Amino acid sequence: MPSAAERTRTLVQSTCSAVLLVPGVETALPEQLAPQARAVGPDGEVFLLFPADSPVVRAATHAQDDELxxxxxITDVAPVSVPNRIRGRAWLSGWLTCAPGIASEPGLMMLRLELGEASVDDLWGAGGVEPEAFAAAGVDPITAYETELLQHLDAGHSDQVQALCGLVGDRRLDGSGAVRRAVPLALDRFGLRVRFTGEQPFDARFDFPVPVRDITELRRAMHALFEAAAR
Incomplete structure (x- = not known):
């Protein structure tokens, strides 16, 4: 399974929604706290792009030499319609400073978050992350394609996803005896996670024989999984 550091780094560099919580700007609107872009630097610092007149930029500017x-x-929401769509959250705490001269356009300001500690609570479980581990962690190579692929599976290949019920034995039926609906919930280099709905819904992971490294290997692994379910 991916480490807590890898999962956190993947969430930071994904398209998941995020808000920056800073003392003194609690009354700001949620959209004012959402960075327009985010990236991770070579030492594990997180760069966040905001309008130059945003409340968080003003707070960082006024703090100047003080540690803010x-x-x-970060909140990860499943890109398909499924009960309990929040798949996980991550929290990165540290000290905020302005990084002038980095923003690509006038009217924007880049902020730098020096990481002190981080934690993640997701479908894999909960765990803490040290700054050094976060800086050294890689990003799951499938994350850039996950949203599109899950939506494609759900809309265009629901019959093949539904066939995965055959791999969970008697659990394919809920308490009323009805066949559960299978919904693709998450996809990563290690495998596919499916949520089986109905009474007392549950998740099941279908691991690939080996972790995939790119979209080509992912397609082969998915074909093999669906062929196994069809037997």
């Missing part, structure tokens, strides 16, 4: 504590909260 901040928490970046």
């Amino acid at each position: 504590p901040a928490v970046l909260e």
Whole structure:
């Protein structure tokens, strides 16, 4: 399974929604706290792009040499319609400073979050992340394609996803005896996670024989999984 550091790094560099929580700007609107872009630097610092007149930029500017504590909260929501769509959250806390001269356009300001600690609570479980581990972690190579692929599976290949019920034995039926609906919930280099709905819904993971490294290997692994389910 991916480490807590890898999962956190993947969430930071994904398209998941995020807000930056800073003391003194609690009354700001949620959209004012959402960075327009985010990236991770070579030492594990997180760069966040905001309008230059945003409340968080003003707070960081006024703090100047003082250390301004901040928490970046990331929420991961499943890109398909499924009960309990929040798949996980991550929190990165540290110290915020302005990084002038980095923003690509006038009217924008890049902020730098020096990481103190991080944690993640997702479908894999909960765990803490040290700054050094976060800086060294890689990003799951499938994350850039996950949203499109899950939506494609759900809309265009629901029959093949539904066939995965055959791999969970008697659990394919809920308490009323009805066949559960199978919904693709998450996809990563290790495998596919499916949520089986109905009474007392549950998740099942279908692991690939080996982790995939790119979209070509992913397609082969998915074909093999669906062929196994069809037997």
